[in-house]
Every structure is written in C-alpha cells, then in structure tokens.
Amino acid sequence: MKVLLVEDNERVSRFVVKGLREAGHAVDHVENGQDGLFLATTETYDAIIMDRMLPGDLDGLGIIENLRGTGNRTPILILSALSSVDERIKGLRAGGDDYLTKPFAFGELLARLDALVRRIHGDDVGATHLAVGDLQMDLRSRKVSRGARAIALQPREFQLLEYLMRHVGQVVTRTMLLENVWDYHFDPQTNIVDVHISNLRQKIESQGETPLVKTVRGAGYMMTAEG
C-alpha cells in the first residue's frame, strides 16, 4: 500500500520509513504541516501516519480537520507523545481513525495500519458467517465448530475468536485485542491477554489439528489457515 508519513522527528521517521518499505509499502515522507496537507490533497494514499506536533502553523490535528472538511476519507493513524486519554479522544474527534502513543513498537504501528486499511475497505462487516480453514463461526447462532467438532466458548472467548478471524492473515497486537475485545484503552502491564489466547488455543486446536493462531514475536498474534 501507499502511505504518507507526516513526522518531523528525524529518528522516528527514518525508522518508520525503513520499516514500512521493508514490509513492502511505498512511503512518502514530509516534515511539516503545509507539505503534509499539500501531498494529502494532491495524491491518493491508502493511509496517512500523522504526528500531532509539527513545526509551522499547521499541526497534525489541523491537517486532519482540513482533510475531513473537504471530504477526504483516507484512514489516518495519529502518532503522538501526548499519551493521556483526553488527548487520545481529542485526536479521534478531530477525525483520526486510530491513535498510537510514542514511544511505540514498530510491530504495533504496522499491525494497526494494516487493520485500519482493511477496516476502511470493509470486506466482511455484514457477514453472518466466518471461516478460517476448517474453523467455522456462525455469528447469528453464535456457534463455533472445527470440522465436525462443536466448540463451546465463553462469551469473551467468542469475541476474541471473532476478532482474530475477522483479521485473518493480519498481525493483531495485544493492545489491539485489549482495545477491541475488552474495550480497555490502556496498557495493563500484564501478560493476561497471552493467557486468554492460550486458553482459546486449547479449545480450537485439539491434538492433531493444525494450529490456527500463530505468535508473532515482538508484535502479537496472527490467525492463518496455513498453520
């Protein structure tokens, strides 16, 4: 995909540009608000990564409000050192689609960017049935089965599995799971998400069955049919 990075910190931008290019994405990078707004309105991007505090008169939120005001719906991920919940809400109200606090792990940035782009392209939002390999999920009757085996899940486990299946082939991070499955928008500094995943794995991956949930080191988890 094609990504615009608006970020004035040299070190952060070098790291993000390099990482994104290595992941196979095309990246345009600008260092101030005016250039950012210009490129965002003249070119077409799949996603924009926007730093909040930028040199010059136009800051990140200003650009976003400008873009949204002219009907531009490109998914925007806000990067910011301002970490409080209020700042996060301010960013999302201005029209950002996701908010990531500095310092961040690159895996987190990439996974969120991926999720953003797919969400906007909205592949299966209205689906009533999800399938990954021989794992089946009926969203209306809330039944899960693998092959002929019916799997009984707790409500939260069902939500967790649904999120993973909806993001099949994508890396989902622990914080993404916390935010989207539990609605906890903070870092609880625990490994409890891993315990939940491990419990879920035990239920959907019986002996002899192909593993479906892969651990991605330094980032999170990914559901794949290939195993």
Next chain:
Amino acid sequence: MLTRLTRSSALTLAIFYVLLGVVSLALFAFPLWYAWQVTIEDGRIELIKEDVQRFSEVFDRRGDEGLADFINQRVSLQIAGERILLMADPRQKPMAGNLSAFPAEIPSAPGVYTLNMTLSGHPTRVVLERAALPGGYTLLVGRDLTHLSPLETRFWEGLAGSITIVIGVGLFGGWLVRRAVLSGIDNVNRGVAAIVHGDLSHRLPVGGRGGEFDMLSITINRLFDQIEQLVHGVRDVSNSIAHDLRTPLAELRSRLEEIVVTRPSGEEVYDEVAAAVEDVDRVIGIFNALLRLAEIDTGTRRAGFVEIDPADLAAKAADFYRPAAELKSISLDFRAETGLGKISGDPLLLSQAVFNLLDNAVKFTPAGGHILVEATQGEIAVADDGPGIPGDEKQHVTERFYRGDSSRGTTPGVGLGLTLVSAITSLHGGRLDLSDNHPGLKARMILGGSAS
C-alpha cells in the same frame, strides 16, 4: 530601631488605645462639669434671691435710710459674699453699696440676669438680680461666676491627673504588648528563617498555654511537617526512580556491551537486541506509570467522568483476570450486592485500579488460594488469602516505589501499583482501605461520589 518603632503596629495600637482612653474620659467629664456648672449657678441665684428677700424686709421695716445703712455696714465689714451690691434712688443714683456708679449693661426691667460686665476694669461674668423696691428705689445684688471655687479647681486637677495616668498606663501597656508581640513574631521569624536555610527538622517552640501565638506556632509547625514530608517524599521518590531505573538500564548496558565485545552471529544479535528492547520497554513502563500518577494527582481527569455500573466493571475485570488466576490454581470469584446504584467515575482508571489489586492478589496468593472480588454499595473490594501485609507496612505500601521487605527482590514489580490505586480512589473522592482478611489481604476501594 526608630523606624522599627514607628512602623511597629503594636505601638500604633497602643497610641490608638491611649487616644480612645482620653476621649472617653473627656466624654465622661464634660457632662459632669456642665451639670456642675448649672448647679453652681442655680445655687448662686438662690443665694441672691435670699439676699434680695432679706434687703426688702430691712427696707420695709426701716425705710430707705435704714437699708442704705445696712448695706454700707455689710460692705464695710466685708462680710458680703456679693460681688455686686447696689442700692439706687429713683433716679438711679447710687445710695449705698460697692459700686460707684450704676452699671450701664443692666437691663432696665427687674429680673435675674447672667451677663458679662466690666468690674474694676476686669471683664467678669456675673449672675445678678435687679429688684424694684417700693418708692422707685432699685436694688442690684449679683455674684461673680468667673472665680472657681476650690472644689472646681480640684475637679480640673483631678481630670488632668486622670488623663496623665491614662496616657502613661496606655503607653506602658502598649510597650508591653509590643514587646510580647515582637518576641512572638521574632520566634516565628527565626523558625521560618531556619527552615529557609535548610534545617527542615526545626520547629517553633510551643508554650503550651494555648494562646494565639501557640496556635500560630502549631499551625506553622504543621505546615513545616508537610513541607518536610513532601521534601523527603520527593527525595525518596527520586532515589527510588534512580534506583529502580538503574537495574534495567544496567542490564541493557551489559547486554549491548556484550554484543560489542563478543561480536556474536547475526541471529544471536537480533535476539539480544529484541531482549534489549524489552529492557527499554520496562523503563518506559515505569515512566508511563509515573506520568499517569501525575496526571491523576492533578485531578484533571475528573473531566472524563461518566456514569458507570461498578458491579459490571468489577465483574469484567474479574473475568479478565480469571484465566491468570486459574493458571496458578487460584480460584477467583465475583460477588455483587443486588441493586447497586451507578457511580460517577472514569471507567478506564477504575478498571486499572481493580487490575492492580487483582495483579497483586494473583502475584502473592499461593497455589490453591482464593481471591474474591466484591462489589457493594460505593465500594469495590479484592480479598485474598495470601500472606497479606504486616500491620506496620500497610501505611507505607501506597507510597511511590515502596515495596514490602518480603516482595523486594523476589516478586517482579516496581512498587507503583497500590500508589496508583490510592491515587485513583482519591480522584473519585474516596480512599483505599487495606485490612487483614485473616489470613490474607482485603483491599477496599471506597468510592466517594455516587452519580445520582
């Protein structure tokens, strides 16, 4: 010294009180003096009337010549207290008395008058009666009002004396008060100066009599207590931050240096660097916790308050932690009182607080233990049957970076968890209560404000 004296508010106060004393003395003396004056004048008029009466009787009995002789005899014997005594014939020619001529100032009609006239060349205030005798004779009898009686003189002397005493006593009292106030203020000044110069343990002496200066000293001492506690707190926190950050940073340093020194293969380098990133994340985690604490302590987060159901919130947190507890063979139960009202609060912060309590409970409770999360009216409690916290440590565990002796070095953590819980509950107008669960610990988040 002089400027100090003139600027002294105690002296100003003393002068004010002296003036007040003098004014009240005057207010007291003048009506008295006036009443006295009136009494004296009335008394003189009474005497004059008696004289006139007596002279009229003499005139009736002995005729004009007889009265003239009687008057002259009185004047020559100098037994008369009258300043004015005059008998005149119908043409107003003096016949007898102590005036050589009939005074021009006296009105022609008979009556009693109080007036100023010149007697022997001196202006004199007199009270006199002009009486008409049968046959056209006129009689003048008057008394002097200018000369004070000895009693009047005493009165004025007494008044002057009282004023002098009032001024003297007032100034002396003012000086005493000023000395007492100044010594009290000097004490306070010296004490504060000592603190300013860094002697944080200095305290103001308290006399124990419960006077105003003792009260002031007690208040200031309390202020000093808080300052000392804050300064030590800040010092302890910086020490702890330095100490707790040094460990992960030292690990990070040796990890990186090892790579430089041993130059391992590419794959190994990546593993080491990934581990180094984890070390850095630990440091960042400590800073994030500190920042969050600061954010909560300033109370700005109150803006994000919404109506929440405490039972829901606690149940969700319990569900979230249950797998971790079960992994350690600890049972985690949830119980809620029915019909709990909603409360006003920040759901994320409260969840975080319950997490921290659960985290501690799971961390410290041994396998086979029990944890109970309870939601009751205005309260969320987490109880376990682990080792608990010794009595004397309970008051310290909410301090930043405090770690119990038993957990230091054996259990992971940096000692900010309960500090955060305590800060979050006080942001919600409540407090964190730690009590003995016999055995174990019961941590109750008592939340003050309800939504309704």
